[in-house]
Amino acid sequence: YAILRAFTVDFILPAKLWGVLAMFASILLLFFLTWLDRSPVRSTSYRPLYKIFFWLLVLDVIALGYAGQAHITPFTLALSQVAAAYYFAHFLIILPLVSKFEKPLPLPTSISQSVLHGEKQESAPFGLTRTGPAAVPAAAE
Numbered sequence: 001y002a003i004l005r006a007f008t009v010d011f012i013l014p015a016k017l018w019g020v021l022a023m024f025a026s027i028l029l030l031f032f033l034t035w036l037d038r039s040p041v042r043s044t045s046y047r048p049l050y051k052i053f054f055w056l057l058v059l060d061v062i063a064l065g066y067a068g069q070a071h072i073t074p075f076t077l078a079l080s081q082v083a084a085a086y087y088f089a090h091f092l093i094i095l096p097l098v099s100k101f102e103k104p105l106p107l108p109t110s111i112s113q114s115v116l117h118g119e120k121q122e123s124a125p126f127g128l129t130r131t132g133p134a135a136v137p138a139a140a141e
Contacts, residue, residue: 002063002064002065002066002067002068002079002080002083002084003019003022003023003026003064003068003080003084003087005019005067005068005072005077005080022084022088025088026084026087026088029088029091029092033091033095036091036092036095036096036099037095037096037099047098047102048102049098049102050095050098050099050102053090053094053095053098056086056090057086057087057090060083060086060087060090061087063079063083064080064083064084064087066079067079067080067083068080
């Protein structure tokens with residue numbers, strides 16, 4: 001709702017129509033996220049620069065939520081305009097640039113190395129030591 005209210009100037013189209021277009025564009029933008037983020041590494045655990053911008057986006061969404069529910073004052077209007085501008089800038093400018101220029105951290109060679117941090121696994125998941133039908137005890141008759 002804050003994105004809807006962020007437009008206050010009539011420019012070619014009425015401000016209300018710009019707000020509606022921006023509101024739907026903010027949702028439609030999420031569908032193109034796969035093509036906007038061109039980094040070969042998807043996990044933020046290995047992308048330190050993107051992690052910072054991700055948390056800025058979280059703060060931005062919180063600010064948009066606050067500005068959308070608050071009464072219209074000069075402060076909340078300015079907050080919604082800045083937050084809406086950052087929302088679109090994050091996805092259309094920052095994300096493609098970070099994807100292009102960021103050097104991600106080296107990936108682990110396996111998932112278990114990432115999860116266990118190099119420690120040896122002592123038993124199978126859920127305490128099972130054998131696989132197949134024999135691993136599960138038969139029901140008592």
